[in-house]
């Protein structure tokens with residue numbers, strides 16, 4: 079607004095002045111020479127900043143907002159300064175969207191409440207506009223620091239969550255050698271089970287456990303289970319050197335009763351499989367014949383006493399891998 083204390087003012091405002099540009103006014107007084115007045119460029123701030131905008135269920139665990147992946151409503155979003163003082167707070171709408179506006183320019187971080195049963199997905203993977211920013215830098219559910227310029231709108235501050243998926247769950251002695259889990263064939267305890275994950279293109283041991291007694295059962299042994307992020311995995315069962323001989327995989331028509339050790343990724347491994355957020359893959363098992371090995375001798379240990387009794391035949395064609403010496407031998411020539 080332009081105002082005048084004397085004379086006749088015909089222009090009441092000057093608009094559209096580029097930022098950082100001085101305004102030059104020319105004033106004409108009858109009978110006098112023309113005067114030029116310079117109004118310096120404005121030094122005021124251009125305005126407050128706005129942030130957003132999405133909290134979602136990362137169902138496939140790839141760290142990116144898939145087009146079919148739903149938002150999560152009711153998540154608290156807190157804006158804090160670097161000292162941890164809360165500046166603003168809001169809650170995501172039912173579609174997972176949030177926005178906080180009127181933020182003075184400055185440096186901040188965000189803290190998202192973690193929905194019950196969920197955990198933050200992998201942060202800063204891929205396109206920032208559609209990735210998750212929960213690096214945990216300032217504790218669970220927090221982002222890194224970010225800086226907002228005057229008037230800036232930053233809608234790339236997002237949070238992805240998933241539920242872990244159950245993967246399991248048995249190793250057993252195939253006592254009757256039919257490659258099927260029958261009752262009452264016993265489980266085998268104390269074996270290490272590795273869970274391998276295809277982690278953004280690199281197969282890595284994500285977790286491991288040991289087979290043992292199944293909780294809340296009277297006598298079920300050989301049990302193992304993981305709860306892992308959604309993604310692609312295979313399982314590897316580590317057996318003692320010269321200890322056990324795998325049964326044939328995928329026999330019969332009940333995936334809950336067969337063995338899944340196809341050796342697809344090496345000795346004692348399953349095929350790869352994919353689990354989604356909150357899903358399960360619990361029909362994985364490893365079966366072993368009750369054979370025994372002593373030195374270079376392999377036999378059907380029918381009564382599983384570890385001794386070659388008179389009625390127990392030698393076995394031919396069994397590949398014996400001595401893991402301690404990395405020597406592969408065959409029993410064919412015994």
Ligand SMILES: [Ca+2]
Nearest residue numbers: 136140142144
């Ligand atoms: Ca995703």
Ligand SMILES: [Ca+2]
Nearest residue numbers: 206209234236
């Ligand atoms: Ca993002």
Ligand SMILES: [Ca+2]
Nearest residue numbers: 252256258260
């Ligand atoms: Ca059987």
Ligand SMILES: [Ca+2]
Nearest residue numbers: 333336361362
């Ligand atoms: Ca199976």
